Amino acid sequence: MRAPVSWIRDHVDLPDDLDVETLADALTDLGLKLEALERPGDQISGPLVVGRVLTMDPEPQKNGKTINWCTVDVADANGSGEPQGIVCGAHNFAPGDLVVVVLPGGVLPGNFEISARKTYGHVSAGMICSARELGLGEDHDGIIVLPADAGRPGEDARPVLGLDDTVIEFEINPDRAYALSLRGVAREAALAFDAPFHDPVERETPPADDAGHPVVVDDAEGCPVFVARTVSGFDPSAPTPDWLARRITQAGMRPISLAVDVTNYVMLETGRPIHGYDADKVQGAIGVRRAREGERLTTLDGTDRALSVEDLVVTDDSGIIGLGGVMGGEDTEMSATTTRVLVEAAHWDATSMFRTGRRHKITSEAGKRNERGVDPTICEAAADRVVELLTTHGGGTVEPGVTVVGTPPAPTTVTMPVDLPARITGMDIDEATTVRHLEAVGCEVAVEGTSLTATVPPWRPDVTDPYDLVEEVARIVGYSHVPSVLPPAPSGRGLTPRQKMRRRVGRTLAGAGFVEVVSFPFVGARDLDALGLPGDDERRHVLSLANPLSAEEPSMTTTVLPGLLKAVARNTGRGAHDLALFELATVTLPHTGEGTTILPVDHRPSDGELDDLVKAVPDQPLHLGVVATGESSPAGWWGQGRTVDWTDALAAVREVADALGVEVAVRPASRAPWHPGRCAEVVAGESVVGWAGELHPRVCTAYGVPARTVAAEVDLDVLLALAPESVVAPRFSHYPVAKEDVALVVDAAMPAADVESALRDGAGALLESIHLFDVYTGQQAGEGKKSLAYALRFRAPDRTLAEGEAAAARDAAVAMAVERCGAVQRA
Known part of the structure; x- marks a missing residue:
């Protein structure tokens, strides 16, 4: 505003x-x-004065243009008292007119300096100004012609133009x-x-009678009050007074014509939107009702609109002539030939106005006010103010008859404890202060015992409960007086075990080179399609929001990968090609079941109500997602770099599991959005906790991320549930290690993890570590076979291993691999 x-x-x-x-x-x-x-005047400096045109001699030029050589009386403003000679290209003025003149030495908006200079054969000492040159509007077709009583020549023009306002x-x-x-x-x-206020709607208005234009309101709930007045003999060519046009412009609206400008002025002044009809185009009685199925209307903006049965419309005998409270119709629009103006000042239901405006995508100054709620008691006063301005500046007379249909809604009353403002704000607010401030905002206040009842003024539909009254009192007392009280820190033991483990996960991934990101938890069908999820995938069962931030992402996400992949795409698009990102966030997994009712806030819900509320809340497990692309280690003088692959995603999951003290196993899997042949399933205990691997090429293309980007997603809640509250630090033996290497030939489809598990189980307690250091698939391994080479390290915690103990453990490990995996030891 x-x-x-x-x-x-x-x-x-x-x-x-x-x-x-x-x-x-x-x-x-x-x-x-x-x-x-x-x-507006800050960008203008120097002499800007009122001038009177004395002479105006047209001089045609060779280029076809005609300029005017003018002499202008600026009194003593030029230091000599002699008429000022100025060249002007405009033609909308005449000798005797008052104009705005900037003299040499003045500076106009845009740092445009004015000086005396020779042009068109004359020395032009100044400029006669247009609205655009002064920054007052876009009109550049002619210069500003001031009213005859604007001032004397030589006087400062700033107050006349409102530049000092x-x-x-x-x-x-x-x-x-x-x-x-x-x-x-x-x-x-x-x-x-605490200054006297002069309400612009406090005016004597004529009483309603039966002589006004007939109005029939069929939907009193949608339109409680409808006032109509008529002005005849109006001069449509009458100009808008400069002061009125200036104020409309200052308020951010564009002057159009006197009739339109007056309705806009009264709306800005009182807050009550007004609509004017060409009364000669209105056929019969005006009606207000809901639109019917299939009806259409061409509105003032020239758009043909299909109406909804929920739209409030204004009608006459010819049909619909306007969308009530939102925009008028084209057929009854005021024009340059309008001599009878029918003024409508009606109060409309705010909710209907909001829905109609959004439904038809109409944004207007009137709609913005109607949909928020306007004072319903000022319709007669606003209409009377419009009629007064139209007749004063546009001639004509007010036709007898005032139409008033309906009555304003009853005022709202709110009851609260007298001491509620003091208790809520913590400020020392006594009863007298509360009553005084509520009366200051327009409430009628009655105190009975410890309770206060306030009748809310009609211009405040936002005040509906005791805490609204508290806010009114608090804002007048001043929020700066709210005491700053530091609440006492509750005693406790610090972070919970779960919180500590969550932080451990973040530190582990950060230490591994990953950067944490935070994404919006919203997805749309496009995201799920981009992930390549099949139609029956449980991740497509999403919880849709009633009022989403974006129509393209209207649902809560069931996976953290879309947000991570968008972050990768955004960063790679800006030149960051080596990325390792992770996110810890909840996902929303809706379940079938009944909803619950909205619980009241004035008392504690019962245990049963709380249980029902909790049951209606969807599951929101904590997920961990990691995504990496580019080089994990750069190339340099030390050798070739290394590009991330699917093992890096799996390694990140393993590091997190190790940090939590949870043992995990992996096995081949096929699951969108991963590449079918490069996807691993992560298992902890008896539960599948997640997947890791290389993303499918189509997924990379859909999200705009580099090819062969890798990702992992695990259910961190499951890992945290399996994790011990404290991880026991490993014990290190100072006795020597025994090194044994084995190479086993297995089927090419055999997972290396299964072979490793068999070796680990067979080796027994002396096995300290096992590491796969080579994979060979050449001719010597045989067709359809591969050779896996493992480094086994044995050590006892309390002694040096005796000769043969390490070899025996190695042989036992190989035997288990032979039994489980069909392995053959290579010599």
């Missing part, structure tokens, strides 16, 4: 010496957040619709400085 300070002062008696910064700060403290201070722009919260008007802003200013 843009509010010129001069307009605010029209409605509240602020101190003469009050500076704009203090005013803006005070209004911000009351909740009208300052967005900007605009001083500061405009305060506020960011208005959606629930503070009353502040989308000068009436509302001025009321807040009066509140801030």
